[in-house]
Amino acid sequence: MPSHDHDDAGHSHGHDDADLAEMVDLDAEVLSSYLGEVMGLIHAAVTGPARRILDLGSGTGTGAFALLRQFGDAEVIAVDASAAMLERVRAKAAGLGRPDAIRTVQADLDTSWPPVGPVDLVWASASMHHMADPGRVLTDVFDAIRPGGLLAVAELSSFPRFLSGELGDGLEARCHAILAEARAQDMPHMGDDWGTWMRAAGFVVEQDRTFTIDLTSPLPEATGRYARACLRRVRTGLADRLGDADLATLDALLDEDGPESILRRDDLRVRTSRTLLLARRP
Ligand SMILES: C[S@@+](CC[C@H](N)C(=O)[O-])C[C@H]1O[C@@H](n2cnc3c(N)ncnc32)[C@H](O)[C@@H]1O
Numbered sequence: 001m002p003s004h005d006h007d008d009a010g011h012s013h014g015h016d017d018a019d020l021a022e023m024v025d026l027d028a029e030v031l032s033s034y035l036g037e038v039m040g041l042i043h044a045a046v047t048g049p050a051r052r053i054l055d056l057g058s059g060t061g062t063g064a065f066a067l068l069r070q071f072g073d074a075e076v077i078a079v080d081a082s083a084a085m086l087e088r089v090r091a092k093a094a095g096l097g098r099p100d101a102i103r104t105v106q107a108d109l110d111t112s113w114p115p116v117g118p119v120d121l122v123w124a125s126a127s128m129h130h131m132a133d134p135g136r137v138l139t140d141v142f143d144a145i146r147p148g149g150l151l152a153v154a155e156l157s158s159f160p161r162f163l164s165g166e167l168g169d170g171l172e173a174r175c176h177a178i179l180a181e182a183r184a185q186d187m188p189h190m191g192d193d194w195g196t197w198m199r200a201a202g203f204v205v206e207q208d209r210t211f212t213i214d215l216t217s218p219l220p221e222a223t224g225r226y227a228r229a230c231l232r233r234v235r236t237g238l239a240d241r242l243g244d245a246d247l248a249t250l251d252a253l254l255d256e257d258g259p260e261s262i263l264r265r266d267d268l269r270v271r272t273s274r275t276l277l278l279a280r281r282p
Pocket of ligand 1: 024025056057058059060061062063079080081082085107108109110111124125126127130131132
C-alpha cells in the first residue's frame with residue numbers, strides 16, 4: 001500500500017485509517033470471487049475442529065466475516081493495531097444484528113502477542129508485510145496454533161492497476177515504479193517469500209498459490225469507487241514524488257464530478273496478483 005502518514009513503526013492512523021478502511025472494504029467487494037475461492041481452499045484444508053479463529057491485522061474484518069460465514073460455530077477474534085479499524089468491525093457486526101459475533105482485540109503485533117489463547121486457524125491478509133519483524137510474529141502465531149492447526153497468509157506483491165492505453169502505460173506505470181522504490185524503504189517485507197518465513201517459524205507449507213487477477217467488463221459495480229480509493233492513496237502517498245503534470249492528471253481522475261472522473265470511465269480493468277499460503281503446525 002502506498003505509505004504515508006505513518007509513525008516510526010509503519011502503522012497508519014487518523015484520516016489515513018478511513019481511506020484504508022474504505023479501500024479494503026471495496027477490495028473485498030470487487031475481488032469477492034477471489035476471496036470466496038480462498039475461503040473454500042481454507043475450509044478444505046482445515047482438519048479437526050475450527051472453534052477459535054484469529055484474523056491478524058483484520059482491518060475492517062472482511063476476512064473475519066468471511067471466516068464466520070465459512071465456520072458458523074467458531075469464535076472469531078479480530079486483532080488489529082488500529083482502534084478505528086476494530087470499531088468498524090464492531091459496527092459491521094452490529095449492523096448484521098450480531099454485535100457479539102466477532103471479538104475485537106487491539107494489539108500492536110510488533111510489540112507483543114495478545115493474550116488470545118490457543119487457536120485452530122489463523123488468517124492474515126495483507127497484514128504480514130506491515131510487520132517490522134515477520135519472523136517473530138510468525139513464531140508467536142506458531143505457538144498460538146494447536147498442533148494440526150492451520151495458518152493462511154494472503155499477500156499482495158503490488159498495488160492493483162486499473163488504467164490501460166496511454167494513462168496505463170504512462171501515469172499509472174510511473175506511479176507504480178515510484179511506489180516500488182518507496183516500498184523498498186518503507187515496507188521492505190512487501191513481496192517477501194512468505195513460505196521461507198513460515199518454514200523458519202516451524203510450519204509445514206502445504207499450498208503456495210498465486211492468483212493472477214484480470215477483471216474486465218462487465219466489472220463489479222464497486223470497481224470505479226475501488227479504483228478511486230486506490231488512486232487517492234497513491235495521490236496522497238506520492239504527492240512529493242510525482243511531477244505537476246501527473247498530479248494534475250490524477251486530480252482530474254479523482255474529481256468525482258469532473259469530466260475525467262475515474263468513476264465514469266468505461267475502460268477500467270482490475271489487474272492484481274495475490275498469493276495464498278496455507279501452512280500447518282505439525
Ligand atoms: C492492508 S490492511 C489489511 C486489512 C485486512 N486484513 C484485509 O485484508 O482487508 C493491513 C492491516 O494491518 C494492520 N496492522 C499493521 N501493522 C500492524 C501491527 N503491527 N499490529 C497489528 N495490526 C497491524 C493495519 O492497522 C491494517 O488494518
